[in-house]
Amino acid sequence: MSVKVAVNGFGTIGKRVAEAVLKQDDMTLVGVTKTKPDYLAMIASRMGSLYVPEDRVEKFQKAGIEVQGTLKDLLEKVDLVVDATPGGVGKEYKPLYEKFGVKAIFQGGEKHEVAGFSFSTLCNYEEAEGKQFARVVSxxxxxxxxxxxxxxxxxxxxxxxxxxxxxxxxxxxxxxxxxxxxxxxxxxxxxxxxxxxxxxxxxxxxxxxxxxxxxxxxxxxxxxxxxxxxxxxxxxxxxxxxxxxxxxxxxxxxxxxxxxxxxxxxxxxxxxxxxxxxxxxxxxxxxxxxxxxxxxxxxxxxxxxTPENVDAIRALTGLVSKEESLKKTDSTLxxxxxxxxxxxxxxxxxxx
Amino acid sequence: MSVKVAVNGFGTIGKRVAEAVLKQDDMTLVGVTKTKPDYLAMIASRMGSLYVPEDRVEKFQKAGIEVQGTLKDLLEKVDLVVDATPGGVGKEYKPLYEKFGVKAIFQGGEKHEVAGFSFSTLCNYEEAEGKQFARVVSxxxxxxxxxxxxxxxxxxxxxxxxxxxxxxxxxxxxxxxxxxxxxxxxxxxxxxxxxxxxxxxxxxxxxxxxxxxxxxxxxxxxxxxxxxxxxxxxxxxxxxxxxxxxxxxxxxxxxxxxxxxxxxxxxxxxxxxxxxxxxxxxxxxxxxxxxxxxxxxxxxxxxxxTPENVDAIRALTGLVSKEESLKKTDSTLxxxxxxxxxxxxxxxxxxx
The missing domain is CATH 3.30.360.10 (Dihydrodipicolinate Reductase; domain 2)
Structure with a gap:
C-alpha cells in the first residue's frame, strides 16, 4: 500500500517534506502547490507536480509557468495533504480538506486546536492512529x-x-x-x-x-x-x-x-x-x-x-509501528x- | 596520462579543489594536508588521504586521528601541488615545492610575484603551458x-x-x-x-x-x-x-x-x-x-x-586545450x- 500525498505550500517546509516523501517506498508524492510564480514554481512545474489555487491559474500562465491543475484537482487525487502553508493560513484550508475527505497534517505555525492533536514522533506516535488531523509541532x-x-x-x-x-x-x-x-x-x-x-x-x-x-x-x-x-x-x-x-x-x-x-x-x-x-x-x-x-x-x-512530518503520514494512516517508521525515515534521509x-x-x- | 595531485591545505579552497580533482578522469588526488586536528582532518583521515607537516604528526596522534604520512612523503608522490594554505603562507612553501621539483598552483592570497604568472581560464589559459608555477587569482x-x-x-x-x-x-x-x-x-x-x-x-x-x-x-x-x-x-x-x-x-x-x-x-x-x-x-x-x-x-x-584551479592543473601540465578543459571541468562540476x-x-x- 502506498499513501497518496499532496503538499500544500512549496516553501521552506513544503519543499523539504515533498522531497522526503519522494524518498519513501510506502508513499507517493502526487503534487505540490504554490500561490506565487517564482523559481520554486518553475522547479515544481518542470517536475510535472505543480498545482495552484483556482484563482491563480491565470497568473501562472502569464508568467509562462505550466501548471498541472488546481488545488482541488490535486485534493481529488490524494489520501492525505501535508499543509505547509504560512503560519495561520492552514486553518483557512481545513474546511476544504474536510470537504474532500482527506487526512491533513498541519505545521507548528497553526494553533493546536486546528488539528486537535499535536504530534512528535518520539513522544506520541501511537496516539495518532485513526485520526484525520495532526499538527507537527514547530x-x-x-x-x-x-x-x-x-x-x-x-x-x-x-x-x-x-x-x-x-x-x-x-x-x-x-x-x-x-x-x-x-x-x-x-x-x-x-x-x-x-x-x-x-x-x-x-x-x-x-x-x-x-x-x-x-x-x-x-x-x-x-x-x-x-x-x-x-x-x-x-x-x-x-x-x-x-x-x-x-x-x-x-x-x-x-x-x-x-x-x-x-x-x-x-x-x-x-x-x-x-x-x-x-x-x-x-x-x-x-x-x-x-x-x-x-x-x-x-x-x-x-x-x-522533516522526519516528524514523514512519520506523521505513517502514524495517521496506520501504516507501520513507530520503530519501523523511525527506521525507514532515518535511513532514507x-x-x-x-x-x-x-x-x-x-x-x-x-x-x- | 593522469596528473598526480596533492592539495596543501584542506580549508575553504582546498576541500573544494580536492573534491573537484576527484571528479576528473585525467588527474588523481594523492592526498591533502592539514595542520590542525579537527573534523575536516577526521574526514581526510577516514578517506586515507591525510598528510601533515612533520612537526605536527604527534599532535594528530594525540587527537586520535590517523595520518598517512608527512607533507614531504606526499610531495614525493605527486607531479603537482595545489597550494591552498592561508593567504601569504604559500610563499613559505615555495622552496619546498622547488626542492621536490613539483609544479605548484598558488591562490589569490599570495602575491603575483610568488608564482610570477597569474592565471584566469578565460583570459590566459594558453600562457600557462610549460610553466612550473601559476597563481589562480582571488x-x-x-x-x-x-x-x-x-x-x-x-x-x-x-x-x-x-x-x-x-x-x-x-x-x-x-x-x-x-x-x-x-x-x-x-x-x-x-x-x-x-x-x-x-x-x-x-x-x-x-x-x-x-x-x-x-x-x-x-x-x-x-x-x-x-x-x-x-x-x-x-x-x-x-x-x-x-x-x-x-x-x-x-x-x-x-x-x-x-x-x-x-x-x-x-x-x-x-x-x-x-x-x-x-x-x-x-x-x-x-x-x-x-x-x-x-x-x-x-x-x-x-x-x-574551484573550476579555475582545475583548469590551471591542465594548463600547467599541457594536458588539453582551453576549450577541452572548460568542457571537462564544467560538465564534471x-x-x-x-x-x-x-x-x-x-x-x-x-x-x-
Whole structure:
C-alpha cells in the first residue's frame, strides 16, 4: 500500500517534506502547490507536480509557468495533504480538506486546536492512529521534545526550564529582522514554546523564555532540567548518545563549537541545503549537579521537522509501528546516530 | 596520462579543489594536508588521504586521528601541488615545492610575484603551458575577469570601474567581522582588485574601490564598463548569456533578487555546500547608455575559483586545450550556461 500525498505550500517546509516523501517506498508524492510564480514554481512545474489555487491559474500562465491543475484537482487525487502553508493560513484550508475527505497534517505555525492533536514522533506516535488531523509541532518545540522524551524514557523528569535563542529569519528572508538587536520574544513571560510542549506532554512542568537574535542559520536552547532523583553526567550522555535524531557533538576534538561550524559540517557532509535533521547537542556543555542537568543545543529550524512530518503520514494512516517508521525515515534521509557516523558519511560522500 | 595531485591545505579552497580533482578522469588526488586536528582532518583521515607537516604528526596522534604520512612523503608522490594554505603562507612553501621539483598552483592570497604568472581560464589559459608555477587569482578578481574577458571577446573595452562590496567573513569564521559596520577596504584608493586584474590583463584601464559589509554568503560588484564604441543592451546580454561560467539571472520572473536568494537557489538545486561556481549577473541590472555599461553581479567567494584551479592543473601540465578543459571541468562540476538549465538540474535532482 502506498499513501497518496499532496503538499500544500512549496516553501521552506513544503519543499523539504515533498522531497522526503519522494524518498519513501510506502508513499507517493502526487503534487505540490504554490500561490506565487517564482523559481520554486518553475522547479515544481518542470517536475510535472505543480498545482495552484483556482484563482491563480491565470497568473501562472502569464508568467509562462505550466501548471498541472488546481488545488482541488490535486485534493481529488490524494489520501492525505501535508499543509505547509504560512503560519495561520492552514486553518483557512481545513474546511476544504474536510470537504474532500482527506487526512491533513498541519505545521507548528497553526494553533493546536486546528488539528486537535499535536504530534512528535518520539513522544506520541501511537496516539495518532485513526485520526484525520495532526499538527507537527514547530522546530523549537520538536527540538525540546526530542530531548525531553529521550530523557523521560530513562529518568523521572520533574521540571524543564529553557531559554530559547531564536534565529531572526530564515536565510532567504531578506525583509525580516532583527539585524542589530536582541528582541525579547515576547516580553511578557513565558514564551509560547513551553505551552506548545504541553500540547504533547500535558502534565509536564515546563517554562520557556525566548529572545530573537540576528542570525539565520539555527536556533539555540539553554536547558535546565530537574529530575526527581540525582543523575550522573555519564548516564545522561549515554541516553543522549543512544537516542534517535540526537547528535552529540564533541566540540573540543572536532572544532565544531558554534552554530556556524555545525552548519559548515552539514555542508561538508553533503547534506542537501545543509539540512541537519538531528538535534545537535554540544557534548562539553552537558553538565550535571545533583538532580540538575544543564546543556546547550542547536536546532536547524528549516529541516528538523522533516522526519516528524514523514512519520506523521505513517502514524495517521496506520501504516507501520513507530520503530519501523523511525527506521525507514532515518535511513532514507541519511539521519545519523553519532558524530563518528557523520564523519564516515562525509568521507564516503566526498568527491561523489 | 593522469596528473598526480596533492592539495596543501584542506580549508575553504582546498576541500573544494580536492573534491573537484576527484571528479576528473585525467588527474588523481594523492592526498591533502592539514595542520590542525579537527573534523575536516577526521574526514581526510577516514578517506586515507591525510598528510601533515612533520612537526605536527604527534599532535594528530594525540587527537586520535590517523595520518598517512608527512607533507614531504606526499610531495614525493605527486607531479603537482595545489597550494591552498592561508593567504601569504604559500610563499613559505615555495622552496619546498622547488626542492621536490613539483609544479605548484598558488591562490589569490599570495602575491603575483610568488608564482610570477597569474592565471584566469578565460583570459590566459594558453600562457600557462610549460610553466612550473601559476597563481589562480582571488575570487573577486576571478569574477571581474570572467566578465571582462567575456566582453573583450566581442567588444573593445576602454575602461572598467568597479565597486566591490565584500562579504565580511566566510560562513564558519565566527571570529571575523565586521558585524555592524561598512568598512572601506582599504580607505586609501584604489583597492588591490584592479591591480590584481592587471596581473592578467596588464594593459587594461581598470580601477576598483572596495568596502566590507556584514554578510558571509557572497561578494557583490557594481560595474561600470566603457567601450570604444556604443553598444546595445541586447548585444551585451547575448554575450553574457553565451559566455561560459556566467549565469544571467532573470530576477523579476524568478524572485531571485539578492545574494540570499541566489544562495537559496543553489541550495535548492542540490549543489554541495551550496557552491555556485558561476558568476551571477542580475539580468535586470544590465543597463547600457551609449558606450557605457552598468550592471551588478555576485560572486560566491568560497567556490568560484574551484573550476579555475582545475583548469590551471591542465594548463600547467599541457594536458588539453582551453576549450577541452572548460568542457571537462564544467560538465564534471555541473556548471550551467543558463538559468533554465539550472532549473532543469534542480528538477532532475529533486528527491534524489
Amino acid at each position: 522546530c523549537n518545540t520538536t527540538g525540546l521534545l526530542r530531548l525531553i522524551c529521550a530523557l523521560r524514557n530513562h529518568f523521572k523528569v520533574k521540571s524543564v526550564r529553557a531559554t530559547i535563542i531564536r534565529r531572526g529569519a530564515d536565510p532567504a528572508e531578506t525583509k525580516k529582522g532583527p539585524i542589530n538587536a536582541i528582541v525579547p520574544n515576547p516580553v511578557t513571560l513565558p514564551s509560547h514554546h513551553g505551552v506548545d510542549v504541553r500540547t504533547v506532554l500535558p502534565d509536564l512542568d515546563v517554562q520557556t523564555v525566548a529572545a530573537v537574535v540576528p542570525t539565520t542559520i539555527m536556533h539555540s536552547h539553554v536547558l535546565n532540567v530537574r529530575f526527581e532523583e540525582p543523575v550522573t553526567r555519564e548516564d545522561v550522555l549515554k541516553v543522549l548518545e543512544e537516542a534517535p535524531r540526537i547528535l552529540v557533538i564533541p566540540s573540543e576534538l572536532s572544532g565544531v563549537k558554534d552554530t556556524a561550524k555545525i552548519i559548515e559540517l552539514a555542508r561538508d557532509v553533503g547534506r542537501k541545503r545543509y539540512d541537519l535533521y538531528e538535534l545537535a547537542i554540544y557534548e562539553e556543555s552537558v553538565s550535571v549537579e545533583g538532580d540538575e542537568l544543564f546543556l546547550m543545543q542547536a536546532v536547524h529550524q528549516e529541516s528538523i521537522v 541519511g539521519i545519523v546516530r553519532s558524530f563518528s557516523e557523520l564523519i564516515e558519511r562525509a568521507a564516503s560522500n566526498y568527491g561523489k | 575570487c573577486n578578481t576571478t569574477g571581474l575577469l570572467r566578465l571582462i574577458c567575456a566582453l573583450r571577446n566581442h567588444f573593445k573595452v576602454k575602461s572598467v570601474r568597479a565597486t566591490i562590496i565584500r562579504r565580511g567573513a566566510d560562513p564558519a569564521e565566527t571570529k571575523k567581522g565586521p558585524i555592524n559596520a561598512i568598512v572601506p577596504n582599504p580607505v586609501t584608493l584604489p583597492s588591490h582588485h584592479g591591480v590584481d586584474v592587471r596581473t592578467v590583463l596588464p594593459d587594461l584601464d581598470v580601477q576598483t574601490v572596495a568596502a566590507v559589509v556584514p554578510t558571509t554568503i557572497m561578494h557583490s560588484h557594481v560595474l561600470n564598463v566603457r567601450f570604444e564604441e556604443p553598444v546595445t543592451r541586447e548585444d551585451v546580454l547575448k554575450v553574457l548569456e553565451e559566455a561560459p561560467r556566467i549565469l544571467v539571472i532573470p530576477s523579476e520572473l524568478s524572485g531571485v533578487k539578492d545574494t540570499a536568494k541566489i544562495i537559496e537557489l543553489a541550495r535548492d538545486v542540490g549543489r554541495k555546500r551550496y557552491d555556485l561556481y558561476e558568476l551571477a549577473i542580475y539580468e535586470e541590472s544590465v543597463s547600457v547608455e551609449g558606450d557605457e555599461l552598468f550592471l551588478m553581479q555576485a560572486v560566491h567567494q568560497e567556490s568560484i575559483v 555541473g556548471i550551467v550556461r543558463s538559468f533554465s538549465e539550472l532549473i532543469e538540474r534542480a528538477a532532475s535532482n529533486y528527491g534524489k
